[in-house]
Amino acid sequence: MSDSVTGLSSKKPIPHAGGKLRIKPGPNNSYQLGFEHTSSDHGMALYQLAVSFDGRPLAVVPVGGIGSVTPPYPQPSVLAFIISDAQQMWGRICPQCRSYFRTNHISGMTVCPYCTFAEDSIYFVTDPQRRYLKKYVEVVERVIKEQREIEIDLNEATDSPEWTYEERQLQHRFTCTTCDVTTDILGEYGSCPKCGSRNSGAVFHRKLNRIASDLITATQDQRPDVLNRAVSVFEAMANDLKKILVSIPSHARRRGQISSLNFQNVAPAVEQLEQWYAFDLRNGLDAGDLPFVDLMFKRRHLFTHNAGRVDEKYLRETGDKTYELNEAVVLTAEEMDRLLPLIRKLGANLITDVDGLE
Numbered sequence: 001m002s003d004s005v006t007g008l009s010s011k012k013p014i015p016h017a018g019g020k021l022r023i024k025p026g027p028n029n030s031y032q033l034g035f036e037h038t039s040s041d042h043g044m045a046l047y048q049l050a051v052s053f054d055g056r057p058l059a060v061v062p063v064g065g066i067g068s069v070t071p072p073y074p075q076p077s078v079l080a081f082i083i084s085d086a087q088q089m090w091g092r093i094c095p096q097c098r099s100y101f102r103t104n105h106i107s108g109m110t111v112c113p114y115c116t117f118a119e120d121s122i123y124f125v126t127d128p129q130r131r132y133l134k135k136y137v138e139v140v141e142r143v144i145k146e147q148r149e150i151e152i153d154l155n156e157a158t159d160s161p162e163w164t165y166e167e168r169q170l171q172h173r174f175t176c177t178t179c180d181v182t183t184d185i186l187g188e189y190g191s192c193p194k195c196g197s198r199n200s201g202a203v204f205h206r207k208l209n210r211i212a213s214d215l216i217t218a219t220q221d222q223r224p225d226v227l228n229r230a231v232s233v234f235e236a237m238a239n240d241l242k243k244i245l246v247s248i249p250s251h252a253r254r255r256g257q258i259s260s261l262n263f264q265n266v267a268p269a270v271e272q273l274e275q276w277y278a279f280d281l282r283n284g285l286d287a288g289d290l291p292f293v294d295l296m297f298k299r300r301h302l303f304t305h306n307a308g309r310v311d312e313k314y315l316r317e318t319g320d321k322t323y324e325l326n327e328a329v330v331l332t333a334e335e336m337d338r339l340l341p342l343i344r345k346l347g348a349n350l351i352t353d354v355d356g357l358e
């Protein structure tokens, strides 16, 4: 899974690809579809849907080339082209969580990048696309009734917004390395709408790489910030995967336990996940590594909540003999150099183990 290097980008509308749509009457109440791409400054793509006469998507039907035979599709219905936006992508809305995303995956099983709900792609058609389909069916009926060709210039159909549904570019774009599908989502963590794999690994490693390179030149004053960022990245990634774990059918009590897992208390969280799911999160770690990571996570807590000074809770929970009450913690380069690769290993193990769940 690859993803963009820039992190979050700002949302913006992406216009319809435009073009000219032609519907011609044919023999025996039939009709023919034609489409002409008219823009030279952007591309376009289309796919075909069988739509009921009240405008509901019934099935994706492959667009046949010259001489090819259209496979059987649900009847009675009308065939409609769904034109992409100017970036050859289509908006989608999850029927389960009603969240919007944009992708070039439009047929077959579709997985919601946010909630991982999976259904056939026809259930992900957005409301503006549905309004277009209704309008489209009306025009096909008119063509058949009046036996005359109707051409709709989608670049000029501004008086009927149904024809040119606009899409939205979202905050983060990622391309799945398994299936090459590109998707735009809000936030950074999400699943590929085609194969369902989570982009956790790509986002997590990219962020850690950045932190690791900042650590090289970090002064003693800057190390607490590097520590804070590293822990935050781990926590955000783990909390995202936690949502996947919660969505897997299990006893309500177990779901409650998973929901309340706190990755700031990293050692107990790791131990519980290993126990509940037979994960091997400490794979590649030495016996003292997890207690060390846990200690560093607790020091991070001191920096974010106690100006980096040792409090009683820290001493009680860690048994750290190197500091006394009220003493300011000093993060050494050695400690930080040891910590980052351990966070990376723990995170990578978690990603692999969640990915391997069936």
Ligand SMILES: [Zn+2]
Pocket: 094, 095, 096, 097, 098, 099, 112, 113, 114, 115, 116, 117
């Ligand atoms: Zn969803």
Ligand SMILES: [Zn+2]
Pocket: 176, 177, 178, 179, 180, 181, 192, 193, 194, 195, 196, 197
């Ligand atoms: Zn994929």
